[in-house]
Amino acid sequence: MAALAFELQHTDNNSKARAGKMTTDHGEILTPIFMPVGTAGSVKAVNQQQLERDIKAQIILGNTYHLYLRPGTNILEEAGGLHKFNGWNRPILTDSGGYQVFSLAENRKLKEEGALFQSHIDGSRHLFTPENVMDIQRSIGADIVMAFDECTPYPCEYAYAKKSMELTHRWLDRGFKHFYDTPDKYGYSQNLFPIVQGSIYKDLRVASCEYIASKGAVGNAIGGLSVGEPEEMMYEFTELCCGHLPSEKPRYLMGVGTPWNILECISLGIDMFDCVMPTRNGRNGMLFTSKGVINIRNKKWATDFTPIDDGIDCETSNYYTKAYLRHLFVANEILALELASLQNLTFYLWLVGEARKHIIAGDFRAWKNGMVLRLKQRL
Amino acid sequence: MAALAFELQHTDNNSKARAGKMTTDHGEILTPIFMPVGTAGSVKAVNQQQLERDIKAQIILGNTYHLYLRPGTNILEEAGGLHKFNGWNRPILTDSGGYQVFSLAENRKLKEEGALFQSHIDGSRHLFTPENVMDIQRSIGADIVMAFDECTPYPCEYAYAKKSMELTHRWLDRGFKHFYDTPDKYGYSQNLFPIVQGSIYKDLRVASCEYIASKGAVGNAIGGLSVGEPEEMMYEFTELCCGHLPSEKPRYLMGVGTPWNILECISLGIDMFDCVMPTRNGRNGMLFTSKGVINIRNKKWATDFTPIDDGIDCETSNYYTKAYLRHLFVANEILALELASLQNLTFYLWLVGEARKHIIAGDFRAWKNGMVLRLKQRL
Numbered sequence: 001m002a003a004l005a006f007e008l009q010h011t012d013n014n015s016k017a018r019a020g021k022m023t024t025d026h027g028e029i030l031t032p033i034f035m036p037v038g039t040a041g042s043v044k045a046v047n048q049q050q051l052e053r054d055i056k057a058q059i060i061l062g063n064t065y066h067l068y069l070r071p072g073t074n075i076l077e078e079a080g081g082l083h084k085f086n087g088w089n090r091p092i093l094t095d096s097g098g099y100q101v102f103s104l105a106e107n108r109k110l111k112e113e114g115a116l117f118q119s120h121i122d123g124s125r126h127l128f129t130p131e132n133v134m135d136i137q138r139s140i141g142a143d144i145v146m147a148f149d150e151c152t153p154y155p156c157e158y159a160y161a162k163k164s165m166e167l168t169h170r171w172l173d174r175g176f177k178h179f180y181d182t183p184d185k186y187g188y189s190q191n192l193f194p195i196v197q198g199s200i201y202k203d204l205r206v207a208s209c210e211y212i213a214s215k216g217a218v219g220n221a222i223g224g225l226s227v228g229e230p231e232e233m234m235y236e237f238t239e240l241c242c243g244h245l246p247s248e249k250p251r252y253l254m255g256v257g258t259p260w261n262i263l264e265c266i267s268l269g270i271d272m273f274d275c276v277m278p279t280r281n282g283r284n285g286m287l288f289t290s291k292g293v294i295n296i297r298n299k300k301w302a303t304d305f306t307p308i309d310d311g312i313d314c315e316t317s318n319y320y321t322k323a324y325l326r327h328l329f330v331a332n333e334i335l336a337l338e339l340a341s342l343q344n345l346t347f348y349l350w351l352v353g354e355a356r357k358h359i360i361a362g363d364f365r366a367w368k369n370g371m372v373l374r375l376k377q378r379l
Numbered sequence: 380m381a382a383l384a385f386e387l388q389h390t391d392n393n394s395k396a397r398a399g400k401m402t403t404d405h406g407e408i409l410t411p412i413f414m415p416v417g418t419a420g421s422v423k424a425v426n427q428q429q430l431e432r433d434i435k436a437q438i439i440l441g442n443t444y445h446l447y448l449r450p451g452t453n454i455l456e457e458a459g460g461l462h463k464f465n466g467w468n469r470p471i472l473t474d475s476g477g478y479q480v481f482s483l484a485e486n487r488k489l490k491e492e493g494a495l496f497q498s499h500i501d502g503s504r505h506l507f508t509p510e511n512v513m514d515i516q517r518s519i520g521a522d523i524v525m526a527f528d529e530c531t532p533y534p535c536e537y538a539y540a541k542k543s544m545e546l547t548h549r550w551l552d553r554g555f556k557h558f559y560d561t562p563d564k565y566g567y568s569q570n571l572f573p574i575v576q577g578s579i580y581k582d583l584r585v586a587s588c589e590y591i592a593s594k595g596a597v598g599n600a601i602g603g604l605s606v607g608e609p610e611e612m613m614y615e616f617t618e619l620c621c622g623h624l625p626s627e628k629p630r631y632l633m634g635v636g637t638p639w640n641i642l643e644c645i646s647l648g649i650d651m652f653d654c655v656m657p658t659r660n661g662r663n664g665m666l667f668t669s670k671g672v673i674n675i676r677n678k679k680w681a682t683d684f685t686p687i688d689d690g691i692d693c694e695t696s697n698y699y700t701k702a703y704l705r706h707l708f709v710a711n712e713i714l715a716l717e718l719a720s721l722q723n724l725t726f727y728l729w730l731v732g733e734a735r736k737h738i739i740a741g742d743f744r745a746w747k748n749g750m751v752l753r754l755k756q757r758l
Contacts, residue, residue, distance in 0.1 A: 041706065045713040047695070071681070071706045078682050079702065086703055302450070303457050316426070323458065324465055327420065327450045334424040334716055 004144065004191040004218045006250045014365040016242060016269035019356050022219075022250055024143045025188035026083065026091040029058045031250060031271040032355055034262065034348045035093060037279065040066040041086045044279045045337040046345065048088050054314060055345045056353075059091040059143075061274050064136055065100030068126075069119050073139040081141025081186045093274075094142035095254075096133050096195075099151045099223075110150065112167070130175035134192075138185040146221065147175045149195045154228040161199035168197045169211050176215060193252060195223040196241055200233055209244030219272075220245045221252040226261070235264055242269035259288050259351055260372040266355050267368055273352070278344035283337050285329045288347050292377030294322070296340065301326040308339065314346040351375075383523065383570040383597045385629045393744040395621060395648035398735050401598075401629055403522045404567035405462065405470040408437045410629060410650040411734055413641065413727045414472060416658065419445040420465045423658045424720040427467050433693060434724045435732075438470040438522075440653050443515055444479030447505075448498050452518040460520025460565045472653075473521035474633075475512050475574075478530045478602075489529065491546070509554035513571075517564040525600060526554045528574045533607040540578035547576045548590050555594060572631060574602040575620055584616055588623030598651075599624045600631040605640070614643055621648035638667050638730055639751040645734050646747055652731070657723030662716050664708050667726050671756030673701070675719065680705040687718065693725040730754075 002025065010019040022029040036043045036051065038060045043051055051057045062082055067073075071085070079085035082092055098115065101108050105117035114129030130148040137145040149168040152161050172194050179192045194212045198204030212220055222241045225234050238253060245251050252272035253265050262273050278288060287294040290311030294301070301322040308317040308325055320339055328336035351371075358364040381404065389398040401408040415422045415430065417439045422430055430436045441461055446452075450464070458464035461471055477494065480487050484496035493508030509527040516524040528547040531540050551573050558571045573591045577583030591599055601620045604613050617632060624630055631651035632644050641652050657667060666673040669690030673680070680701040687696040687704055699718055707715035730750075737743040 040710040040712060041703070042710075042712045042714045045717075047714055047717060049694070049698075066710075070710050071702075075682055075702065075706070079684055079700075084684075085700075085706075087698055087700075303454055305458055305463075315428070319428075319466055321458075321464075321466075323450075323454065324420070327454070327464075331419040331421075331445075331449050333419060333421045334713065335421045335426055337713055338424075338426065338717065 003189050006219065006248070008248060010360050012359050012364045013362065015267040015368070016239075017266050017355070017359045017364045017368075018269060018271060019359040020250065020271055024091045024191075026089065026143050027058070029091060030353075030356060032266045032352045032359075033058055033272055034352045035059050035061050035272065035274040036345050036348075037061045037063075037274055037276050038086075038088075039063045040070060041082055043341075043345070045283065045341040048086065050342060051088065051345075052090070054316060054342060056349050057090070057345070059093060060088060062092055062094045062140060062142065063100055064094050064097035064133060064140065065104065067094070067140050068097065068136050069121055073136055076141070077139050081139075083141055091143040092141070093144035094137045094140050094146065096137070096146040096148040097128050098133075098149050099255075101128060102151065112170075114148070130171040131178040134175055134179045134182065138182060138190060141186050142190060143188070144219065145179065145190055145192045147172050147192060147194045149197055149223055151224050151227065152197060152199045154200065156199045158201055158204075161197075161201055161204055165197045165199075165204050165208050168195070169208070172212070172215065191218050193217055193219045193221045195221045195254070196245070197224045199224055200229055200237060202240060205237055205240055206244050209241050213244065213246055217249070219250040219252060221254055222270075223254045225253065226256045231261070234261070235268065238265050238270060239268045259348065259375045262348070262351065263355060263368045263372055263375075266352070266359075267365065278348050279341050282340035282344040285336075285340065287340060288344050288375070289379070290347065290350070292375060292379045294379050296322065296326050297329050298326075308343050309347065312347055312350040314342065314350075317343045317346060382568050385598065385627070387627060389739050391738050391743045392741065394646040394747070395618075396645050396734070396738045396743045396747075397626075397648060397650060398738040399629065399650055403470045403570070405468065405522050406437070408470060409732075409735060411645045411731045411738075412437055412651055413731045414438050414440050414651065414653040415724050415727075416440045416442075416653055416655050417465070417467070418442045419449060420461055422720075422724070424662065424716040425724065427465065429721060430467065430724075431469070433695060433721060435728050436469070436724070438472060439467060441471055441473045441519060441521065442479055443473050443476035443512060443519065444483065446473070446519050447476065447515050448500055452515055455520070456518050460518075462520055470522040471520070472523035473516045473519050473525065475516070475525040475527040476507050477512075477528050478634075480507060481530065491549075493527070509550040510557040513554055513558045513561065517561060517569060520565050521569060522567070523598065524558065524569055524571045526551050526571060526573045528576055528602055530603050530606065531576060531578045533579065535578045537580055537583075540576075540580055540583055544576045544578075544583050544587050547574070548587070551591070551594065570597050572596055572598045572600045574600045574633070575624070576603045578603060579608055579612055579616060581619060584619055585623050588620050592623065592625055596628070598629040598631060600633055601649075602633045604632065605635045610640070613640070614647065617644050617649060618647045638727065638754045641727070641730065642734060642747045642751055642754075645731070645738075646744065657727050658720050661719035661723040664715075664719065666719060667723050667754070668758070669726065669729070669754075671754060671758040673758050675701065675705050676708050677705075687722050688726065691726055691729040693721065693729075696722045696725060
């Protein structure tokens with residue numbers, strides 16, 4: 001078992017885009033990478049064979065908040081960790097639960113000690129602390145563990161953003177200490193990433209980046225963006241943070257975003273992404289394709305017998321037609337959710353794979369500019 | 380294009396069980412066979428690749444009532460039929476819509492001409508007649524088309540059962556005439572099966588069988604059973620009907636049933652089955668396995684890390700554990716519906732395949748008696 005390693009393989013001359021390779025005890029991850037979100041141990045509406053063979057996912061996410069409540073750490077420990085429990089044998093990253101406590105839980109209360117909340121499932125009371133969230137993620141068996149933070153909303157006043165960032169930094173110290181005081185749970189390396197906060201205040205973001213960088217973690221994350229601020233502001237702060245985080249470590253932009261968001265942020269120096277958009281929007285009939293965006297419920301697709309997307313290497317999307325998928329949505333068939341999720345995730349993984357090829361080929365910037373225009377089109 | 384052919388390959392010495400081969404223009408079907416139900420052009424929660432590769436389905440059903448309302452015959456004709464529309468290239472059988480009109484539609488009214496009803500989707504008014512139901516099934520492109528009938532409920536008074544059976548017979552004459560007055564729609568052979576009715580009255584059932592047999596169809600169906608009558612009565616009438624339907628033609632028992640129902644009815648001379656039970660009960664967490672019945676929501680499975688079913692050749696059921704599947708159900712994950720449907724359908728197809736092997740091997744009866752006991756067990 002060896003700590004996560006990151007090899008920077010290529011840096012683009014005309015942008016900040018990078019191609020790299022992360023090595024974990026569950027295998028390699030070629031960056032830039034998109035990580036499908038498997039909230040409760042399942043990437044919604046697709047199975048693990050599809051994730052590996054069709055979508056070609058290299059790493060998936062789990063949500064600490066959800067997995068802690070259901071099935072709970074006792075069952076996960078008895079299974080030997082989430083990889084054994086759900087049969088996904090490649091790397092897993094877990095968030096810290098902080099974001100979900102504030103977006104899902106009831107009667108949450110923030111204290112210096114941690115966050116008190118009631119389960120959205122049964123109202124039971126729980127406390128997340130920077131320490132026990134490390135224990136939970138160790139029990140889940142994540143290859144990459146995220147620090148416990150407060151993700152400030154947008155907009156957020158300067159005073160609150162500063163106070164919150166300072167709390168996140170104190171929590172980081174506690175979490176780091178606890179994490180390194182405890183052993184890897186299942187014989188493979190678990191690795192902690194700290195999270196930059198600071199809302200949309202440059203001095204706070206720079207201060208947070210420097211604090212986070214000082215921890216010398218094997219990778220660093222940027223949180224608190226894509227929470228409602230204008231897209232340009234998200235890019236501005238992503239660029240700022242990338243400039244103040246070490247270049248030899250992977251940079252993970254949490255919760256971003258649309259296909260064009262991802263291309264722009266790759267261009268700014270981001271290596272890792274996650275977002276529920278491809279699965280959630282897919283379940284609502286919004287398809288991201290290599291030719292643009294499709295609302296598959298629209299009447300115009302009713303007799304379009306062309307493949308869902310023939311521009312990507314996806315057996316399913318090459319096989320089934322837009323007309324059939326529209327029918328499945330209109331008729332409320334479960335298969336609609338699977339086909340749309342498969343399309344969107346396979347497209348996202350295809351997109352970051354293409355980005356990587358163009359970074360290595362040296363024509364990333366021109367390719368990216370063309371793709372952003374193409375992918376934004378409403379078909 | 381050649382009409383459906385049936386070759387009786389083996390008849391069991393110790394029961395009425397038969398092994399046969401049906402040949403259609405979309406391929407062969409080895410009997411006895413179970414046909415997964417794909418109501419609206421999709422076998423719920425599984426895709427067509429899974430149907431072919433994992434479940435090993437040889438023929439699937441479509442429902443005329445549903446497909447007529449959505450997507451409608453115009454779209455299906457423009458696609459070139461249901462096979463082209465949904466990408467299932469093997470045989471398809473469609474029911475006649477009669478059963479759904481009486482179980483799903485609103486304000487239905489039976490007349491000599493046909494059945495008036497309002498759509499359960501939008502309340503629109505429609506008329507199904509023995510003739511237009513042939514047209515609709517031709518447009519869907521079914522390899523096997525079912526006659527329009529009235530399926531009597533249980534219990535049903537003799538007078539009504541007789542009157543209804545006579546109507547079904549008159550409808551059959553009209554349907555047959557219309558069917559043979561119209562050409563195959565898409566260049567491959569479409570074949571009409573008539574349906575025996577007569578509720579639970581022996582004289583009616585015998586009369587109906589004789590009338591149906593007199594049509595000389597390439598296959599014959601038994602309807603109006605498994606509608607609430609005791610299991611023993613269903614077996615009794617299945618045996619009676621099999622005795623009065625030609626042995627050189629396939630016999631299809633509509634809407635049956637549990638795994639043990641299927642084994643018992645194979646033993647009585649049935650060749651073809653369909654039922655929503657494996658998919659519908661699967662979606663409710665009831666698993667049929669090679670070792671017995673499982674309610675996967677039960678707490679007892681929470682830490683059972685053995686495969687869902689290692690007694691059948693199903694990659695998915697061999698791979699995922701009972702504990703994981705239980706978690707998916709408890710957490711309301713969509714993947715639960717897929718894994719349970721895959722298990723139940725693969726098991727049903729495995730079961731009829733095993734029955735066939737044992738019929739050919741000559742030990743069907745002893746094997747069947749043991750399996751019925753085993754499969755009924757609640758685990």
